[in-house]
Amino acid sequence: MARTELYDEIGTGYSLGRRTDPRWMTAIAAALGEARSVIDVGAGTGSYEPDGRTVLAVEPSGEMIRQRPRHAGPAVRAVAEALPVRDHAADAVLAVLTVHHWTDWRRGLAELRRVAPRQVVLAYDTRRHTEFWFVREYVPEIADLELGRPSAPDIADELAADRIVPLPLPWDFTDGVFPAYWRRPAAYLDPRVRRGCSALAQTDPAAVDRGLRALRDDLDxxxxxxxxRDLLGLDEWDAGFRLIVAGA
Structure with a gap:
């Protein structure tokens, strides 16, 4: 399923569960540096678009664009592999948790380099995701999906990254990315939480249902x-999220 079709299907109510976490926003704003103009590729609902800068959002899903806040900057429907802007159109380009959905991720990264001298990409180490307890113990089928996606080290190499910043998940993280509830397991029993996790949406529903039944039994x-028990004493956990910064 293409990203456009996926998020047009599962994107209803996406903005309710996928909210900006200020700790990640601070890191992203710092990575953008002095850039005054930013192209946000795979922008979704605009969760991590910086304030005080000129932002153009590029998003293929009409459902996601519909949920953008009224005060958000303009958005155009397009894919990363064919950005509808001229060369060096902005000071920086931003791509947050989107590269793993692209049809041709290397072509998409080449487009990022074409349109801006600085590239800021938030991605994740797919092997770390396969080690997540939900995958390892309940729905191991997700591992096959994750290992077929571009991983943060691959993306960093392709961009010749200058910096790679680890972004651990605090236990009270407010953005419902797939591993966000690593210390709050009962959250995965809530269909509203699962709706915001593309890894679950792209996995065999029978496998997900089986895993959820086992999780419910283990919680009860x-x-x-x-x-x-070791996780319950941690304030944060490294799920493999990495902020990749390349260019001027």
């Missing part, structure tokens, strides 16, 4: 808490 019996 206390097995999950016994097995993951």
């Amino acid at each position: 019996s206390g097995r999950w808490h016994e097995r993951h």
Whole structure:
């Protein structure tokens, strides 16, 4: 399923669960540096578009564009592999948790380099995601999906990154990315939470249902808490998210 079709299908209510976390926003704003104009590629609902700068959003899904706040900057429907702007159109280009959805991720990254001298990409190490307890213990089928996606080290190499900044997940993270509830396992039983996780939407529903039944049983019996006692004492966990910064 193409990204446009995927988010037109699962994107209803997306902005309710996928909200800006100020800790990630601070890191992204710092990575953009002095850039006054920014192209946000795969912008979604605009969760991480910086204030005080001129922003053009590029997003293929009409459903996602519909949920953008009224005060957000202009958005155009297009894909990363064919950005509808001239060379060096902005000071920086931003791509947040989108590269793994692109049909041709290398061509998309070449487009990022074409349209701006600085590229800021938030991606994740796919192997770290396969080690997440939800995948390892409940829905291992997700691992096949993740390992077929471009990983943060691959993206960094392709862009010849100048910096790679780890972005750990605080236990109370407010943006419902797939591993966000690593210390709040009952959240995955909520369909509203699952709706914002593309990894779950792209995995066999029977496998997801089987895993959720097992998770519910382990929560009811206390097995999950016994097995993951070490996580309960952590304030943050490294799920593999990386902020990749390349260019001027």
